Amino acid sequence: MFNGIVETIGSVSNLDVEQDCVHFAITPKIAFTDLKIGDSVAVNGVCLTVTAIYNDVFYVTAVPETLRLTNLSQLILGSQVNLERALRVTDRIGGHYVQGHVDAVGKIISIQADGKAALLVKISFPSALTPYIVNKGYIGLDGMSVTVVVAENTWFSVTLIPHTQQVTIVNQYQVGTEINIEVDILSKYVEKLMRAETCIQPLLA
Template sequence: MFTGIIKALGTVQKMDKTEYGLRLTIEAPRELPAKIGASIALNGVCLTVVEAATGLISFDLIHETLERTGLGSLEVGDQLNLEPALTPQSLLDGHLVSGHIDAVGKLLSRSDLPDKGRILEVELPSSLAPMIAEKGSVALNGVSLTVTAVSRESFSVALIPLTLRETTLGSAQEGSAINIEVDVIARYVVNALRVKNEI
């Protein structure tokens, strides 16, 4: 589990094709806990460390991960939001994030605010519409955010200057692919209602 509070930024160094998908190697701060077998969220996607050297961490991405998340469009030099998994001592500052992406949406627009914050409008896949609510939580590229507005085809979030500086959302351009993870409670409530209606 994660909280959606980004601890560091990493940079893609290598992308090696494999028979199962891709081995992704990133450069990351040395203080990031990254032993083999550890879980780290990259742009909100929970991955397992398969190699770790000083300042370099590698992950294996299977075809399903590449097809169902925005990681399939990465290029060498791209930056990534990084968050190590929760420990019993971790503070729950954001909201519970599983690292399992529900859909990939497109960044539709970005509007700067007078206080140096920014509003991001993101495409709302129809499958997620019942689980995105105004004032509710959502994780975008692994960042815990509060939904400020919802329409039939999109939803918006507000970013403070710190979030713009410390995460990749600050440099996200219109048209960019955004990993979306809905609030885990909303996911289970909607699923329970669907199952109940099918019985």
């Protein structure tokens, strides 16, 4: 579990294709000195397991399902990625609960200045996600917890403040960039409960 507050940027220092899987070596800009084999790390919002560690470099593997559903398949040597270690029980939740289970890949359709320093970014997405994206709701974008400004049937917009631009891969974004999207898990639970409402039995008779 994560909270969508990117800790540092990492760079892909090596990648190795083995059958249908890809093994990534990632070097964080700020070293994760407490990282252990078996830990979970969100890489562009994708929850991956650390399989090896050498000095400051850690290794993760993306399986075919992950490569099909996320933008990790586009990573090449030198690509930069957003990184966040898994939450501890005592951590503050500065963003929102993010599972690291990407729902779809969206595409940037416009980037505009919002005032002097912020950016207003409009992103298209698959129509299947429409019920889960609402005005002023949370959404995960490449592992970043951001607030939806406007939500329409096929696109939504977010504002990215200067700090976010400085500490994440946002400065690499341009029209056409594909972004990992994870909708708020609470919306999925609410939908399932609403659909099953007529079948729910009272806990106490």
